[in-house]
Amino acid sequence: MSRRRPLSLLTATVLVAGLIAGPVGAARADEELDRYLAAAGAAAYSGTQVVVTTWNGGTFATVVDIERSGSGTVVTADNGSVTVIDDGSAHDAAGTVRISAWSTHGTTDGYQVTAVREVTTIGRPALEVVVSEGSMRRALLVIDEETRAALATTVFNPDGSVFREITSTEFGRPDTDRADVDAGPGYTMMVQAPDSDLPGDLAGYRLTDGYQDGDGVSQAYFSDGLFSFSVFQLDAPARLDRLEDAVVHELDGHAYRVVVEPSALLVTWEADGASYVLVGDLPPDHLDAVLRQLPTPGSTGLLGRIWQGLFG
Incomplete structure (x- = not known):
């Protein structure tokens, strides 16, 4: 199998999973928030969702149908594509991704519930939960009282x-x-990797799992309890069809390619002789903080920088 196919399968799985997965860990500073997030992550429901992301003045939207039960989740996108996510695996018409094991960890104490009130949304009794990060309002969750699923998230x-x-x-x-x-013909098995070249903490996001496949692709999964992202590393240029829609994101004099999906951001760059792809639902200010702690585009590693300093 070419490296293009497993990477495409992996990133597509992360993009779709971001629509339906509950937070993977506890927000330790607030047990009330932990309870809301855990219940939303386990809720069974079916419905239609409109997902809209705004990035640098552009608006990106999609409509998805979601069927979620104890046997798994089916996500149908507005283009007709269907992804099935079960315990430890996901498959669509392109193929299957399977993960050998999955950890759930609380990772940060950075969020607090600062207000809760009763509301009615699409005719259903619900709770509106304000989640703050320090002094700022970071998220607004509308939780269905009957199922505890998230009816809306801002x-x-x-x-x-x-x-x-x-x-x-x-x-x-x-x-x-x-x-x-x-499932299509593609198949990728991601097994747990004991070590990662990446730091255990990136801007408050903790490394909770590391995986690798047999084609030189490694995946590191980070979460702060509310948002999450994966960093893929490979020793060849990243080739993804969706990169045709990438825009340039300038940060501290470095250029990254960004694809804005309604459910997530996909960022790619090359550094230290490797290609990196970051996929996650984290907000833009968090993304910039994370990128500043990862190898920067065009960097040559410690030995390369010493060599350049000595010999130009």
Whole structure:
């Protein structure tokens, strides 16, 4: 199998999983927030969601149908593509990604519930939960009282503008006869890797899992309890069809290629003789803080920088 296919499968899985996965860890500073997030992550439901992300003045939107139950989750995108996510695996028409094991960890004490009030959304009793990060309002969660699923999620930038909004337009109990899709020919097995070249903490996001496959692709998964991202490393240029839509993101004099998906950001660059792909739902200010702690585009590593300093 070419490296292009496993990387495409892996990044697509992360993009889709970001729509339905509950937070993977506890927000240690606030047990109330922990309870809300854990319940939302385990809730069974079916519905339609509108997902809108705003980035540098552009708006990116999609509509997805989600069927989530104890047997897994089916996500149908507005382009007709179907992804099935079960315990430890995901598959679509392109193939299957399987993860050997998965950890769940609390990772940060940076968030607090600062307000809760009763509301009604799409005719359903719900709780509106304000999540703050320090003195700023970071997220607004609307939690269905019956199922404890998130009916709506709004993520804010530091200036108070909206970065991402996920809104349910239809919502109900899951259909026991869910739709399914046959897996395509691709197959990628990600096994746990004991070590990672990346730091254990990136701007408050803790490394919770590391994986590798047989084609030179490694994946490191980071979470801060509310948002998460994966960093893929490979020893060849990253080739993804969706990179055709990439825009340049300038940060501290370095250029990154960014693809804005409604559910996540995909960032790619090359450094230290390797290619990096970051995929996650983290807000832009968090993204910049994380990128500043990763190898920068064009960097040559410690030995290379010493050599250049000595000999030009």
